[in-house]
Amino acid sequence: MAADPQGRSADMMRSHRAGDLRADDIGESVVVCGWVASRRDHGGKVFLDVRDVAGVVQAVVDPQVAGLEVAHRLRHEWVVRVVGDVCARPDGTVNDELPTGAVEVLAREIEVLSEAEPPPFPLDDRVDIDEVLRLRHRYLDLRRAPMQRNLRLRAAVNRVMREAMAEQDFVEIETPMLIASTPEGARDFVVPSRLRPGEFYALPQSPQLFKQLLMVGGFDRYFQIARCLRDEDLRADRQFEFMQLDVEMTFADQEDVLDAVSVAVLAAAEVARPGVRLGSIPRMTWHEAIERYGCDKPDLRFGMELVELTEVFGQTDFRAFAGADAVKGIRVGGEAEMTRSRLDALTERAKSLGAAGLVWMRVRDGGVLESPVAKFLSESEQLALVDVLGLVGGDLVLIVAGKRTMVRDVLGTLRLDLGRPPVSEGGLRFLWVVDFPLFEETDDAGGGPAPMHHPFTMPHPDDIDRLESDPLSVRAQAYDLVLNGWELGSGSVRIHRSDVQQRIFSLLGFDAEDARRRFGFLLDAFRFGAPPHAGFAVGVDRFVAVLAGEENIREVIAFPKTQSGVDLMTNAPTPIDAAQLRDLGLRLLDPKP
Ligand code: ASP
Numbered sequence: 234m235a236a237d238p239q240g241r242s243a244d245m246m247r248s249h250r251a252g253d254l255r256a257d258d259i260g261e262s263v264v265v266c267g268w269v270a271s272r273r274d275h276g277g278k279v280f281l282d283v284r285d286v287a288g289v290v291q292a293v294v295d296p297q298v299a300g301l302e303v304a305h306r307l308r309h310e311w312v313v314r315v316v317g318d319v320c321a322r323p324d325g326t327v328n329d330e331l332p333t334g335a336v337e338v339l340a341r342e343i344e345v346l347s348e349a350e351p352p353p354f355p356l357d358d359r360v361d362i363d364e365v366l367r368l369r370h371r372y373l374d375l376r377r378a379p380m381q382r383n384l385r386l387r388a389a390v391n392r393v394m395r396e397a398m399a400e401q402d403f404v405e406i407e408t409p410m411l412i413a414s415t416p417e418g419a420r421d422f423v424v425p426s427r428l429r430p431g432e433f434y435a436l437p438q439s440p441q442l443f444k445q446l447l448m449v450g451g452f453d454r455y456f457q458i459a460r461c462l463r464d465e466d467l468r469a470d471r472q473f474e475f476m477q478l479d480v481e482m483t484f485a486d487q488e489d490v491l492d493a494v495s496v497a498v499l500a501a502a503e504v505a506r507p508g509v510r511l512g513s514i515p516r517m518t519w520h521e522a523i524e525r526y527g528c529d530k531p532d533l534r535f536g537m538e539l540v541e542l543t544e545v546f547g548q549t550d551f552r553a554f555a556g557a558d559a560v561k562g563i564r565v566g567g568e569a570e571m572t573r574s575r576l577d578a579l580t581e582r583a584k585s586l587g588a589a590g591l592v593w594m595r596v597r598d599g600g601v602l603e604s605p606v607a608k609f610l611s612e613s614e615q616l617a618l619v620d621v622l623g624l625v626g627g628d629l630v631l632i633v634a635g636k637r638t639m640v641r642d643v644l645g646t647l648r649l650d651l652g653r654p655p656v657s658e659g660g661l662r663f664l665w666v667v668d669f670p671l672f673e674e675t676d677d678a679g680g681g682p683a684p685m686h687h688p689f690t691m692p693h694p695d696d697i698d699r700l701e702s703d704p705l706s707v708r709a710q711a712y713d714l715v716l717n718g719w720e721l722g723s724g725s726v727r728i729h730r731s732d733v734q735q736r737i738f739s740l741l742g743f744d745a746e747d748a749r750r751r752f753g754f755l756l757d758a759f760r761f762g763a764p765p766h767a768g769f770a771v772g773v774d775r776f777v778a779v780l781a782g783e784e785n786i787r788e789v790i791a792f793p794k795t796q797s798g799v800d801l802m803t804n805a806p807t808p809i810d811a812a813q814l815r816d817l818g819l820r821l822l823d824p825k826p
Contacts, residue, residue, distance in 0.1 A: 247314065252288020256335045258319040263338060265290060266314045266346065268376065269307050270356070279304035283315060283338075286381070291328075291337040292317060303343055310356070310373075312347035315340050364787075368801040371792055383789045387777045390501040391458055394478050394771070397497035403456040403480065408443035410460070414751070415441050416687055419463035422473070430818025436462040439770060441687060442755055444481040445727055448766040449758045453483040454493075458773065467796050469785045470719065470775055477722065481768035487710055487726055490767045491516075491665055494714065498721070498771060502661055505780040514663040514714075522666050527645015529666055532718025534659035535652045537563050539644045542632065545617045551609040553590060557634035561644050564622045565651055568629035569595040579631065579647060586643045588633050594618075598626035649718070656717065657782030664715040668693065671709035672740075681742055686711045688737055689755075690725040700736055714771060716779050724769025731759045 249258070251265040267285035274280075281292040281304070292315045294304040307313065317338040328334030353370055354362045358378040367374040374380055399405070414421050417438035424434040437443075439461045447455045459479040465471060478497065482489060495514050502511055522531050525538045539561045546554040554560050565571075576593050583591040594604035600619040607615070622630060631647060633640045671692050672682030682704045684690065692700060693708035700707055710726035728734045734756065738748040748756065774786040787793040794800050814820065 250287035251283045251285040251290040252333060254290050254319055254333050254336050254338070256321070259321050259336060261319045262317070263319055264314065264316050265292075265338060267312070268349075269309055269311045269313060271309070272304075272307050274305070279307075281307065281313070281315075281340075283313065284376075288332055290333040291322075292340050293337050294340040294343060301340060301343055303345060304340075307343075307345070308349065308351065310349035310352050311345060312349070314342075314344040314346055316342035316344075365795075365801060368787075368793070368795060371802050375791065379788070383777070383781045383783065384791060386505055386781050387773070387789055389504055390777050390780065391773065393501040393504045394497040394773075395456075395458065397500045398456040398478070398480070398493075401454070401493055401496060403454040403482075403493070404452055405457055406447060406452065406455050407457060408437070408440040408447075408459065410436060412437050412443075415439055416751070417441065417463065418684070418687065419465045422462045422464050425817040425819055427817055438463050439477065440479050441689070442752070444479060444768060445689065445755065445766065446758055448481055448483045449761065449763050453764070455479075455481045459770075467794065467798055470778070472774065472786060472790065472793055473798060475786075476773040478771040478773060479768075480724070480770065481766060483764040483766045485765075485767050487667070487712060487767060490724055490726075490769050491712065494722075494724070494769045494771060498663070498714065498776065501776070502663075502780060506661065509661065511661060511663065514665055516665040516667055518668040519666055519670065519708075520668065522664075523641050523645075527641040527643075527648060529669070529713065530715040530718055530720045531664060531666075532649065532653055533662040533664055534654055534717055537565060537648045537652045539563055539641065539648065540622050542618065542621065545614060545621055546634075549610070549614060551606065551614075553592065553606070554632075554634045557640075559637035559640045560632065560634040561640050562618070562622055562630055562632040563644055563648055563651075564624060565629040565631060567627050568651075569597070569627045571595075571629055579650075582650065583633060583643050583647065586646055587635075587639045588643045589635055591643075591647075592630075592632040592634075594630040594632075596624045596626055596628040596630065600624055600626070602630075653718065655782075656779060656784050659717070661779070662717055666713045666715055667711075668708045669711040669713070670705065671696075671707045671711070672704050674705060682740060684737075684741065685709065686723055686725050688741055689727045689734070691728050691733070692737075697733075700740065704740055710767070712769075714769070716776065719775050719779055720772075721776050721779075722769060722771040724767065726765075726767040729759060729763040729765050731756055734759065 245264055247266045248264045251267045254263065265283055265285065267283040270282040270284040270289055272279060272281050277297065279294040279296055281294060282289045283292050294301050296302050296304040315338055317340040319336050320339050322335060322337050352373055354366050356373060356377050411424060411434035414435040415438045419438055421435040421438065424436065426432045426434060440457060440459050444455055457479045459477055460474055461477055462474050464473065467473065480494060482493065499511050503509060519529055522529050527539050540563065542560040542562050546560045549555050580591040592606055594602045594607065597603055602615050624630065633643045669685050671685060671690060673685045675681065675683040686709060691710045693710055696707040711723065713723050714721040728737065774790060777789040778786045781789055783789055792800065792802065
């Protein structure tokens with residue numbers, strides 16, 4: 234390639250990133266490379282928008298000049314290399330919306346590096362594109378600004394969390410992908426063994442057992458940004474594979490873990506939202522969370538708390554409330570004029586969630602309650618209601634009565650339906666939820682308690698005596714991290730004593746042989762000097778989604794699967810051929826009709 238007139242060599246692949254050019258570069262001879270984002274023919278000149286990772290710059294080409302005729306042929310998404318001079322845009326053509334809008338590159342040479350077929354959708358971030366098309370051609374979708382921004386944010390979050398952990402003396406250690414099953418409560422993905430036909434590895438649901446073994450191995454602070462796999466139904470906040478900042482530490486209690494993880498997540502959040510200072514993360518007990526918000530991952534960006542009304546209606550004659558296990562209400566500010574059809578829809582929603590009905594009341598000035606059921610409530614009940622809920626004219630009140638667990642669920646859901654801001658609004662509200670119950674009831678055949686977290690979670694020292702007599706009342710030393718109503722992660726103090734572990738296994742219905750078969754290696758390890766230890770895991774995909782203001786984690790994952798578990802680009806999962814099956818010692822059953 235020719236040396237340029239200013240004596241600078243034009244043979245480098247590129248001298249600048251297109252999107253980086255600014256007024257300071259005027260007069261420079263540059264070489265930029267990128268995709269043709271648009272091309273306009275005007276008055277004998279061709280105007281190109283050349284897009285690269287840094288943004289877009291306008292190149293002006295005179296196709297009459299020998300060698301530049303190619304400008305007429307260029308099409309969207311062709312890859313070009315432009316050699317030229319940076320000039321100020323003529324008066325009246327400066328584009329203030331564009332960081333490069335003060336300049337343009339007057340082309341002296343254009344080289345086509347790659348031609349492109351017309352893309353199946355416009356690569357313009359202002360248009361909504363069908364997600365199926367986007368996922369089928371994810372490599373094109375990734376060129377769009379929102380995906381570029383989200384994946385860079387993701388990289389920054391990972392980098393900052395990694396640095397924060399390293400600075401706190403945590404050691405990054407990789408754990409294996411082909412393992413025996415980990416008990417996180419989901420279904421395993423399994424991998425057939427070729428060398429041992431009929432036997433299978435499981436892919437890790439988390440590095441849980443390995444990180445605990447690392448503690449026995451004397452690494453007293455471990456972390457890993459780990460890939461985890463769980464064969465569960467996919468949702469907006471769930472993929473088969475996900476990444477977590479996985480942490481474990483010895484000679485540490487809940488406080489130490491909460492401190493160490495807080496440092497990492499707050500640092501990442503402050504990088505994602507420059508200028509925002511978050512302070513420390515508040516705490517709430519699990520019990521308080523479900524009573525006040527109706528769920529264990531409260532979204533603190535808005536109020537509308539569940540208010541206890543059981544006592545207010547303790548002596549009521551109103552049949553719907555009399556003798557109820559619990560009566561709770563929420564105050565929906567400024568919604569007194571809600572239409573009857575919306576109220577009917579809310580009532581249907583409440584019923585679909587298990588409520589017998591939904592009582593609503595419009596609050597008029599002076600605290601007068603207007604409702605089909607107002608006549609059934611005594612004056613003192615009405616006054617107490619206004620007082621306890623802090624009602625003012627213009628409010629709407631929604632009340633549910635019945636079994637306490639149902640009341641919390643129903644009102645917690647209605648609260649979110651009515652008040653939850655979009656993920657991109659309302660700032661960042663972190664919360665530690667602590668003192669989870671150790672067990673929850675299951676509806677499985679056989680019943681019995683199931684671990685709320687996992688079976689290696691240490692019971693609360695004050696409750697351990699009730700393990701066998703009243704297991705559902707036992708609190709765990711387990712904690713969750715919540716951000717804007719998303720569960721970001723969970724952790725616990727672990728059991729490091731075999732006798733306690735054995736009691737938990739028995740409660741869960743594993744006999745000694747079962748426990749040996751599944752976790753023998755862990756129980757063995759614990760016989761050789763297990764230090765007290767505790768840990769946590771932060772879901773990276775969810776964390777980045779909230780920080781990016783995205784409702785769906787697919788928006789922050791380079792190559793996600795669809796809701797039905799398919800990779801639309803590679804078509805995975807795909808059948809394998811007979812020879813491969815034979816190698817693995819497998820024969821397929823007919824798929825279910
Ligand atoms: N292994 C747990 C999980 O993946 C986290 C933890 O307890 O550290 O949810």
